[in-house]
Structures are given as structure tokens and as C-alpha cells.
Amino acid sequence: MRKEIRLAGFGGQGIILAGYILGKAAGLYADKEAVFTQSYGPEARGGACAAQVIVSDEPVDYPLFDEAEFLVLMSQEAAEKYGPTAKIGATVLIDTELVDLSSVDLPDVEVLGAPFTRIAEQDFGLRIVANIVMLGFVTAATGLVEREAAEEAIRTEVKERFIDLNLRAFAAGLERGQQIVAEAVA
């Protein structure tokens, strides 16, 4: 089974790192094949940037995709630019305080979200962990990787003294994600 996720935001939000951690979780700790690509070039500096991860049980021949079945939007500019790349029926995950989808050209999709950046600020006093809060939410909402695999990828990727903070941020996002998914189902 091949699954494709695009994570988009603005340069500096840690979008690429979040995608990389997700790819690492899938490829190294979840016994799956993973290919990670990122948008690249001048347009990534300060502007919209994106990371793409393909997670599969089989070797990934075709390393790219256009339409995403999972799409994360962390800024308005990214939403305008990458919103139209959502597949029909896709799950679109947004930072609810940074993204207004009313002006975005979206196909028929399911939208879930939480204020990732505000959670990061309020619960941890650090806006910088918004990407990890988001990653927790993504883990709960997409089922691309197990919680343990994502946590292991975080543990091996961030500096020792920040591991605990990041794991707590991940847990906060994960719990919010589980709650939102449960509400959506009900």
C-alpha cells in the first residue's frame, strides 16, 4: 500500500524537518519503504515550502506525486499554493489559526485541524515546536506510522536536551488529533 503526504508551510516553520522525521519514522523504525522530497530553491526562503513523503510496503519506484491524499497546510500562502494539489477525498490537516480555507481552491476533501502554533506557544512557551505538535496530530489523523516509530525518529533527530520537550509536544498534538478524529467519526 502506497500513501502520499505533502506538508506545506512557510520557510522557518520546521516543515522540512517534520517531513524528514516522518520519513525517518516510516523508513527506519516502521519497517516500511519511504521516499522524502522537498521543494527547493529561492521560492523556499521565507515563502511557501513543502515536503513530500511517500510511505509504502513495496519499494517506491515512482518517487513523486502531484495530488496528495494527505495534505498539511501550515500557512495561508502554502494553502493558496498547495491546497489545489489535494486529491478528491483527501484528508487536509490545517493550523486552524493560520489558515483560512474559504479562499482556497480545494476539491471535495475532509478538513481536520487544530491551532498547532498556539498549542506550541501556550503549552510549551515555544512557537518553534509547532511542527512537532503538528507531527503528532498527523500521526493520529493519518495512521502513516505508529506513535512509537515517530517518537523514535524524534529521539534520534533532536538534540539530547530537547528530546523531552519535543516528545511532550508530539504527545500534545497526538492527543488532540485522536480527539478530533474521534469527533469527526462521531
Add this chain to the structure above:
Amino acid sequence: MDHSLLERLQLSPDGIQIANRRLIQGNEAICEGAIAAGVHFYAGYPITPCTEIAEQMSIRQPQVGGVYLQMEDEVGSINAVMGASLTGKKAMTATAGPGISLMQDGIGWTQTDEIPSLIVNVQRAGPGLGNATRSGQMDVMQARWGPNGDREAVVLAPSSVEEAFWLTLKSVNLSERLRMGVIMLTEGLLGLMREVIDLPDFSTVPIEDRITPESHPDAGQYDGSRTEIRPFASFGTGYRSINGAWQPPGQVSNYYAGSGLSGLDAQDYNIRRLHDKVLSRRDELTFTESSETEDAEVLLIAFGTQARVARFAKDELRRQGVKAGLLRLVTLFPFPEEIVRAAAANAKQVIVPEMNLGQIRGEVSRALRMHDAEIVGVNHVDSTYIEPDEIISMVPAAARRQREGAAV
């Protein structure tokens, strides 16, 4: 670790120990493969999309006791690489776009003056400045024919991050064995893509070193054979440059002084020897991967990233009942003509998808000039990637099915 990948590159997996498993970029895999092969000198000028190679080498070379040198431009870079190699170091550079054009003079010297070195071109799209942040496969024939003069070129193209690691190692080994610059032609997409790779313990990988006069007692005398590779005396090892074990063959009159050959005879001999030294060793440097080509009526021939797309298309065609096969070229030059002919033995149609306007298709057509298969290309030069459906729609039976499917 993919054993079939190693065996395809004629690298014995025996004894290789895995050190760690990582999710790394193709560009980083090239750095690690080069270091594993013993490259201790990198000179370059950063350019998108291969800047990560320079960046990573600036970190890694000091760690392994090597040198990272950022030069003023690409001309300086390739000349620094030659200089380092002439002192006995394994040396490399990497560039892209206009950078590889600037290096052509030096690349020609590494081939004709027999200076082992690795030149990596992480292809971006377009001629001229091109599109820096976009990928392409447009430098294929330049890699073969860029420098002046009649020469052979060894050009190798990886398709995955894991293959980029091992092919880099192999390229360095071949450059040492053949005593010449070897070109690795990769792509922006592969350079920046991350895949999981089992990195080996570098002390357990098979590496090769150039033959030196010290290791070759008959080094002093040129043996006159067509395929000879002369021992390489590093500058500063006590050998005189004229009539010694080593002399730049670009200066033919000096190189052959004392050999009995002179003037135009020496020139003729030298050019033919440089050809034959490579072509007589084709078995050692021809790497390809065949999938279901034995009974293939539709043969896909592809390289680099587009071979991955082609594999996807081939599998889909097989699912539809089309006898499709894929020949993936790792060695682009010397062009593996005989392998292409063998793979196309039963083919009625040969499809060559590539991100240029038909550079490999031209070589395929030349190889199959006595063959009556229809040879078609699927070509992108707009920096978008070829979609499997575009390849599939070239096959009449599959195209019919696509149309019928669309009608339903």
C-alpha cells in the same frame, strides 16, 4: 543492503559490514561513497542542485584527514582536482548546469592525460543557466562528447540513493583502474531526494588504487600494447617527468620519447590506445539491469530517475497483458550496444523515456539500426517528470484500453 545492486556493479558483497541505516539525500550518498572509496580531496564551487555535496564535503573531508577546497570557479575546481590526483590523492569535484560546461577542458585532460578523478554532474534542467532548482537529463551527450578530440568517456548514472553510494565508490575504483576521469551523471531530483540506505563500515568495502611504479617493477618502459595502462608515478615520488614512468600523454612527443615512436605515429598510437584501453575493458565497466526483457515485445530503455518511472509503467503494462520489459542503463558510455540488441531481440516496439529531446534514443537507434522495431521516445524538457501513463499510452494495445476505459 541490496546484494543484487552490488553484484550488478561487480562489487563483491562478501565481508562488507553494515555500520548504520540512515535516511539520506542522493547528494550525501555521493559524498559518503566517495569517502568510502578513499577520496581525500574535494575541490568545487557550490551550485544548485549539488551544493549539498560541497557542504557535506566541507564537513566530512576534515573528519577523514582530507582536504576540502572551495575554488574561485569550476575551471579552478577541475584543475585543482587534477593537481591533487597528480600527487597521488583520490580526488573529485561536483557541479551542474553551466558549471559542467566550464569544466569540459579539464575533463578532457583527465581522459587524455590519464589522471584518475571523479566528476559528478547533478543535472539541472536546461541549456545555459537553465532552471537551477529543476531536474533534468539533458547533459547526456555532453558527458560523452563535451571535451575536444577523439576520446572514450566512461559515464555512469544512478537511479536510487543506495545506488548513488555504491556507484560513486565504483566510479572512483574504475577511475583508478582505468587511470582516467570518470563521470557520474546524476540528477537534481535524485540529489535532493532522501531514501533509506544501509551504510557500510568503510573499512570493509572493496576499493582499488592506481598502479604505481613502486608496485610495478617494469614501470620504466612503455610496453607498446594497445591496451596498456601505465603505472602512475605521483609528482614528488622521485620519477622524472620526461622519459620517466609518467609523462602527460597529451604531450605525445614527450610521452613517447624513447619508445621508438615519434611524430604522427605517436599521435595515432596514442589516440587509438586511449580508445582501446577503455573498449577492451567493456566487461568491467558495463552495468545494466534487465527486468522481464527475455520475451519482451515492448522494451522500455531508461536510465536515472526515469528508469523508476519506466519500471512502474512496465509493471502496469504486464498487468494489462502486454509483454513489456525494462532495460535500465547504469553505464551510459561506452554505450552498451550489445546488451541493448540482446534485450530488443523480440521487441516490436522500443520506448525510450528521458528528460531531454532524445539523446539516449539516438544511441538506441544506432545500436538497433539493423533491427526493425519501432523506436519511440517520451520526452520532457519542461522540468515536469514523465508520468507512467505517458509511457503506457505509447503502446497501441494499452492506449486502446485507455481510450475504452475513458469512454466507459
